[in-house]
Amino acid sequence: DAGVIQSPRHEVTEMGQEVTLRCKPISGHNSLFWYRQTMMRGLELLIYFNNNVPIDDSGMPEDRFSAKMPNASFSTLKIQPSEPRDSAVYFCASSSTGGEGYTFGSGTRLTVV
Amino acid sequence: DAKTTQPPSMDCAEGRAANLPCNHSTISGNEYVYWYRQIHSQGPQYIIHGLKNNETNEMASLIITEDRKSSTLILPHATLRDTAVYYCIVRPNSGGSNYKLTFGKGTLLTVNP
Numbered sequence: 001d002a003g004v005i006q007s008p009r010h011e012v013t014e015m016g017q018e019v020t021l022r023c024k025p026i027s028g029h030n031s032l033f034w035y036r037q038t039m040m041r042g043l044e045l046l047i048y049f050n051n052n053v054p055i056d057d058s059g060m061p062e063d064r065f066s067a068k069m070p071n072a073s074f075s076t077l078k079i080q081p082s083e084p085r086d087s088a089v090y091f092c093a094s095s096s097t098g099g100e101g102y103t104f105g106s107g108t109r110l111t112v113v
Numbered sequence: 114d115a116k117t118t119q120p121p122s123m124d125c126a127e128g129r130a131a132n133l134p135c136n137h138s139t140i141s142g143n144e145y146v147y148w149y150r151q152i153h154s155q156g157p158q159y160i161i162h163g164l165k166n167n168e169t170n171e172m173a174s175l176i177i178t179e180d181r182k183s184s185t186l187i188l189p190h191a192t193l194r195d196t197a198v199y200y201c202i203v204r205p206n207s208g209g210s211n212y213k214l215t216f217g218k219g220t221l222l223t224v225n226p
Contacts, residue, residue, distance in 0.1 A: 043216035091156050104156030
């Protein structure tokens with residue numbers, strides 16, 4: 001089991017550019033989560049999918065952020081346009097219903113200059 | 114969700130037991146206690162969880178007081194690789210928000226040689 005796979009590991013982009021973060025959850029897991037971590041705010045839940053359907057997107061900061069899960073093995077988090085305050089580490093996690101806990105990916109460190 | 118209180122930091126000597134406390138005095142009857150840790154530059158890692166009985170796995174032991182208002186995570190023989198931020202989280206096991214893991218600031222455990 002390769003675990004939750006995120007790409008890219010690092011992304012540096014200029015303000016105003018579109019950024020797309022990718023996540024491949026663990027096969028068989030039916031829940032997927034996107035988190036953001038900053039020094040100031042810690043780990044924040046952005047959005048939660050269950051069986052590929054967005055259930056709770058109340059943590060998405062604003063309309064510049066969007067997330068999709070077209071199938072059970074792939075999800076994207078898009079920021080358009082990006083701003084310097086979006087700089088953070090973005091984590092994807094997956095779990096199975098009734099599972100013991102979430103499995104997190106290694107994260108994508110995003111820097112917007 | 115019930116809130117948790119953890120000391121911001123702790124030190125432990127290598128090879129000794131690390132005992133990390135967590136206060137969750139407002140925990141509800143259907144809420145589990147979860148522990149995760151985050152090693153520097155990695156995603157959070159699930160450690161253990163419990164409802165009211167003490168639990169043990171290959172990583173750690175979880176001791177929950179009889180009134181469930183506090184718990185202790187025990188790493189029996191801490192190693193340098195256990196240096197990490199440890200998060201104590203309470204989470205309902207049923208209901209609309211049972212998927213949510215809300216991370217606080219956690220305890221930075223430093224294992225010293």
